[in-house]
Amino acid sequence: MTLEARKLVAGYGDKSILEEVSFTLEDGEILAFFGHNGAGKSTTLKAVIGLIETRGGEILLDGERIDQLPIGQRLERGLRLLPERRGVFPDLSVEESIDVVAQRNCSRDGCKITRSDVYDLLPVLRERRKVIAGEMSGGQQQMLAFALALLGSPRCILLEEPSVGLQPDLVEELFAKIREICGRLSISAILIEHKIASAMKIANHVIIINSGRLVFSGPKTEAEKINLWNYF
Numbered sequence: 423m424t425l426e427a428r429k430l431v432a433g434y435g436d437k438s439i440l441e442e443v444s445f446t447l448e449d450g451e452i453l454a455f456f457g458h459n460g461a462g463k464s465t466t467l468k469a470v471i472g473l474i475e476t477r478g479g480e481i482l483l484d485g486e487r488i489d490q491l492p493i494g495q496r497l498e499r500g501l502r503l504l505p506e507r508r509g510v511f512p513d514l515s516v517e518e519s520i521d522v523v524a525q526r527n528c529s530r531d532g533c534k535i536t537r538s539d540v541y542d543l544l545p546v547l548r549e550r551r552k553v554i555a556g557e558m559s560g561g562q563q564q565m566l567a568f569a570l571a572l573l574g575s576p577r578c579i580l581l582e583e584p585s586v587g588l589q590p591d592l593v594e595e596l597f598a599k600i601r602e603i604c605g606r607l608s609i610s611a612i613l614i615e616h617k618i619a620s621a622m623k624i625a626n627h628v629i630i631i632n633s634g635r636l637v638f639s640g641p642k643t644e645a646e647k648i649n650l651w652n653y654f
């Protein structure tokens with residue numbers, strides 16, 4: 423799987439936000455996506471998944487243009503978005519949530535990740551399966567949100583600040599799980615994060631945007647040699 427954004431332009435109303443943002447993501451890779459508040463990170467993910475229209479540039483999945491496709495067809499092709507703090511159904515139990523999403527995402531042939539797979543990948547969810555999602559800790563809710571994104575045949579998961587509201591040790595645990603599962607199942611991810619050090623531990627590539635423009639793009643090894651804060 424390759425997800426490629428070429429010179430993406432997007433905005434709201436008469437406001438232009440993204441100015442020719444480009445990046446490439448290969449199978450099983452994690453792209454850490456940094457930038458100041460209001461830089462345009464969430465806007466980029468919204469454009470990739472299809473929540474907003476692009477005004478220029480191209481988005482390609484395995485070489486096929488997807489930027490004109492409705493959101494449903496992008497989901498069918500394996501894109502998933504985990505929006506900040508909105509990834510679970512707060513009134514459903516863990517089991518009910520997994521069942522609801524599995525019914526939709528696993529009905530077709532060739533479903534790569536089934537209900538029982540997500541319980542095996544994230545055993546904490548088996549222990550908590552009767553608990554109402556909204557009553558779980560923030561860390562467990564993020565594990566559930568990630569599990570829901572995994573059901574079916576995901577190829578690229580867009581993660582919007584999954585660490586928000588989590589204790590530092592839970593951030594490390596969640597990120598280690600994301601790294602392990604993405605690597606093992608060849609799923610790629612874009613990780614928007616303000617917790618830069620934690621995100622760097624699991625990233626393969628790093629991009630930074632400043633006021634809607636790409637100011638850094640490179641492999642993790644290159645990003646480690648520079649002071650990333652200079653780009654904010």
Ligand SMILES: Nc1ncnc2c1ncn2[C@@H]1O[C@H](COP(=O)(O)OP(=O)(O)OP(=O)(O)O)[C@@H](O)[C@H]1O
Nearest residue numbers: 434435437439457458459460461462463464465466
């Ligand atoms: N629905 C909207 N309508 C109009 N302007 C918006 C809308 N959503 C975001 N913006 C503006 O677009 C710019 C980029 O916002 P965006 O949410 O993409 O930033 P971000 O990098 O995700 O920031 P943060 O780190 O705070 O989440 C900001 O100036 C913001 O005010």
Ligand SMILES: [Mg+2]
Nearest residue numbers: 460463464465
């Ligand atoms: Mg944002």
